[in-house]
Each structure stands twice: as structure tokens, then as C-alpha cells.
Amino acid sequence: MNLDLPGWLPRSNTVNLLAGVFLLSALYAAAQRRVLAAITAYRFNSIALGLIALAVALATGARHIALASVLVLVTKGVAIPTLLRRQTARGRGALVAEPFIGVPAGMLVCGALVVVAFSQTRALFGSGVSILASCLPVSVATTLVGLFIMVSRKRALMQVIGLVIVENAIFLAAVSLTYGMPLVVEMGVLLDLLVGVALLGLFVGRIEETHGDSDTTRLSSLKG
């Protein structure tokens, strides 16, 4: 299956460019010390994802993908970043998310993860994947970068940002492998994600209430 975009769009470059924005925004989030900047990076990540889905919808003419892309733009591009920003505004903790590893070393790790993802995806999936071929390694790389954000940050909110980036990457994998799942399923997945982020935000607030700060290294009273 080849991707046939309408004539007024430069052909294969559109999706590749958007996939680049998708990966770079995740890396930008990984490089940030400030939580607000990481939220903005996530917003760009989501917008790139929504536009990739829209490009696929234009190319295939499938109405359910177009609807799904609009839903992605609304929930992931607008609603979730707004929820996260509101949480930072309410929080009393510092807005700097100290990493366990310094930013330069962290960037090096992310670079290595991207290399691993790009070299190994082909080995895993074979060369039979012609549809949106550039997107699959990008989604694997972004999953790894998102997981790295989750394990390398102490602040609870940064872990949430890592999680939603992983979620975005898996959504991209779904779009690039199968042109998306049935609309009802996509809607359910997005609803779960929205409720999940709202809940995580709620618990970030409660951690700040009970522990005085949202530093997750202090969450260590339960052992054994």
C-alpha cells in the first residue's frame, strides 16, 4: 500500500517531516529541566501525531481516521496539556524537575535509544512494512525516550509526561501499522487516557498535600 496524498501536499515528505517533529519534541521534553517546557513539548508531540493521522486520513479517504485525528488533537493536543498546566499552577513544589542523571548524559542515553530503535525495528518487523515505513522506528524510539523520562525524573508530574509520551508513541504505532483501530475503540482508549491523566493529576496534588512535595523518591514508606 503506498501513501497517496492529494496533489497539493508534497508527497511522502509530509509524513516524514511530521514524524521528525514527533520524535524531536519527545527528545526536547527529555532535555528539559522545567516542567512547563516539557508540557509544551508534549503538546507539539500530540499535534504532530494528530496531523500524521490526518495525513493518513487524507491519503486513504477513511472517515474514521479523520474523526480519530480530530479527537487526538482535541484530547491530547488541548485537554491533557491544559490539565497538566493547571496542576503545575496549583502545585506548591518547585517547577524544576531535577533528573537523576544530568541533562547532557541523559541526552546521550536518548541518542543511544534512538539508534537502537532505528536499527532494531527493521530486524523485528522485517522489510515488509511499507506503509508509513518511517513512522514505526520513530514510534519505537519515542516509546523508549518516554520510558527514559519516566525513570530518570524525580518529580511526579514529569513521570506523568513520560507516560503520556509513551501513550502517544503507541498510538503512532497503531496508526502506522494498521491505519488505526475501529473508531469506538479509539474513542474508548482516548477516554481512558483522559480520565487516567486527570486521576494522576489528582494524586500528584494529594502527594504534595501529604508529603509536602511531589518528589517521588520520598515515596518509600512501603517496603517488604
Added chain:
Amino acid sequence: MPWLLPLLLAAPLASIACLFLRGPRASAAALVGGTGTAFVLALLLAWRVSNGGAVIAAHGWLQADALSALIACLVTGLTLASALYGIPYMAVVRAAERAEERWVPGRYEALFLGLLACLLTAALANNLGLVWIAIEGTTLTSAMLVGYFRRPESIEAAWKYLILCSVGISLALLATVLLYYSAVSVFGEGGQGLQWTALREAAPRLDPRFVKLAFLFALVGYGTKAGLAPMHTWLPDAHSQAPAPVSALMSTGLLATSLSVLLRFHAITAACVGPGWSGGLLALFGGLSMVIAIPFMLVQGEYKRLLAYSSIEHTGFATLAIGLGTPLAVFGGLLHLVVQSLAKALAFLVGGSIGHASGSSRMDHWSGLLEASPVLGVLLVGAGLGIAGLPPTGTFVSEWLALAGGFASSHPVAAATALVALVAVFMGLVFHWTRMALGRPREGFDDRMPALSRLPMWLLLVALVFCGFYLPSPVRTLIEQAAAVVRP
């Protein structure tokens, strides 16, 4: 009777709507009414499925085979018992915590019923995407219940639970996508590629590489929810911090439902690439869970954490038995999921009463319970016999059957490992239980729970012991049919 399935899902949802009628009595009635109706409907469904084969409803979105019916009966039965216990328990705890103004009336009931609705959807959905949505729904509703007391420890437990299970479940979404992709060449781009019934039928024609990859991600993703080691680390925290009726439901219905979803992936993989590959992985991780739980159970000081590790061990044992794959082992494994749930729910509920009466959740603060409160003491000993796998309880029978089947399989070493682990855990449990049940009672032991709260515990104990003597033939038929679903 395809109308049974939507009706079964509607029962808890309708009673959530009833919660808007304010007042503690109305919400208690809604809770018992909703769970009771669901239990009756689930029994009807099981009867219908075991006599007339699988049912498909709601334009292919819902289905019920013997495995679904078994899980639905288990989940609704345990929810009913926990709900009955929860009414007096939550009232007493609410008074003791002096937290009336913080607790919105009806919220606990709504979350509890929401959890039931998600569990039932996961058991009855035909579409694997819908299954995923429902399992994620169980995480969201039960995380709120884990953090219900808003103590620092319960917030910590809820946070770890949410984060770990969200990551796990997003990998399970990737598994669902990969399985869908492996079916694209068979079904084309349509909703059918996510349907369990269609995938099961077409399994031999799916692309084996992607089916294997999908199973690996499902093992990590749904395995996290089912408490398989090494993804189990959230479980002791969450199960020990939740209110007692919620712990009882999470350690039984939630683990069994998550495992049943993983077993569906196993069934598809086994039909596609042969039973040895995915079965071997299940046996490996099941055995690992059993071994990892041992040291934590031997030196455990906290009663509910002990039970949580015991859940890891028992779920691991059932997974190992099902992975070994002989008919007897699969039958024993599924039976074990059922009877261990009865024992574990009983243990959590009786622990709730004792913990409240003694004012502590540590086992070294509990002693002489048989003398202090003979009724609670007997219930505690019964629960202990159940989780240790001793006769006359049903867990003895299920462990016996599963081990016998395991020794006949191609990996008798795995069954031997399981036997050694069971013996080690047994010794730890004997140590803890003799200290709790015997000896001199502590001062200040005061059981203020109403006598009615013991009714669900007695029912669970009777069912547990009954299964040790006699397995009624409809139950046996249902479990045999469920084993046939898992084992192609």
C-alpha cells in the same frame, strides 16, 4: 439468550444511577441490589453457556464462552460477598476515622460498582480493544479505592499502582495493535480483526511473527495487572492499603480477570504457533512469581501484605499449571483460581474485622484470637487452611489436581519446583497462623463489628470447605469447558 449479556453489564450501571438517591440506606440497598442481580444473572449465563455453547450479542461486541461465564460468576459472587461485608465495615471505619466531611456519600459505592462493571466488561467483551479499555477502567476505579483513606501510605500505594499499571497497560495496547496487524492479511482493514471469536477461528492463518510479538507484550502488559513477577511490585502496596472489601475483590476477581485476558492471548498464540512456546513462557513466569513470593511471606510482619504476596504465589501457581498445558493441569489451574479466590476473600474480610478490633494491622500484635473471639478465630483458621492448601478446603484438591497434571506434562521439573515452593510457603503460614490463633489474647481486643458482617465470611468458608469434599457436576462441566477454551 443473548440479551443476558447487556443485562449483566447494565445491572451495576443501573445501581450506580440509583446512588443519586441520597442517604446511606439507599446506597447500601443499591449496592446489594446491583451486585446481587449481577450474581444471579451470571449464574443464569453460566447455566446457559455450559448447556448451549457460547453466546454472541450486541452485533459481535460481546460474547460469552465458558471462560467468560466462569470469570463472571467468580467476580460477581466475590463482589456480592465483599459488598455485604463492606456495608457495616465502611460505616464502622468511617466513624473511627472521623472523616465524614471528607467522604462524599455514595462515592465508595459508585467506585465499587464501577469496578464491577469494568471487570464484567473485560470478561464479556468480544473485541480485544474493548477488553483493553475495560482493564484500564479497572485500574482507574480501583486506584481511587486504594487511595480512599488518604493516608500518606495509601496515596503512595495508589500512585505506584497507577503509574506501573498504566505503563503495563500501554504495552498491552501495543500487543492488541500487533495482534490486529497480524490479522490484517486475513480479514482486511475491518473491525473483525480485533474480535476474539474471529481471531480464535483464524488463528492458524495469522502471521506467526507478529502473534508471538503480541503475546510477549501481552505477557508484560496484562501480566503486570495479574501480578506476575517481576512486574508484581505494585501489588503488595495496593492490596495492603485498600479498604478490606476492596482488597478482597482486587486480590481475587481483578487478578483472575486480568489473567483470563492473558490466557486468551495464550489460546490464540498456541493455536497459531503450537502450545509449547507461550505455555512455556507462562510456566516460567508463574514459577518465578511463586519463588519470589516465598521470602517475603516467610518474614512478613503485616497481615495484608502477607495475603498480597500469597495472591502473587497463588496466581503464579495457576499460571504455571495452565502453562504446562495437560488437560488435568489446566483444569486444576482454573479450579485453583476459583477456590483460592474464596480463601483469599475470606482471609481479607476476617483480617478487616480483626484489624479493626485490635487496632493494628501487624501480625505480632495479634495473638490468642481463638480465645479472644472464637468466631473470628475459627474464620481466621479456616482462611489459613485455605491459603496454605490444606484439607478439608478446596485449595488442597485444586493444588493436588494441578500438580498431578503438571507431573504428567513434558516439564515435570516445573511441577516439582512448584511443589517445593508450596511446601516452603506452607511452613511460613503455619508459623504465622499459630502465633495469631494460639497464645494469650492481647488486652484491648474489642470486636465492634455487627454480627451480620460475619454472614458473608461464613458463606465463603462453607463454599471453600464444600469444594474440598465435592465438586458439583455443573461446576465441573463449566470449568472443563473453560479449560477447553484455554487449551486448543
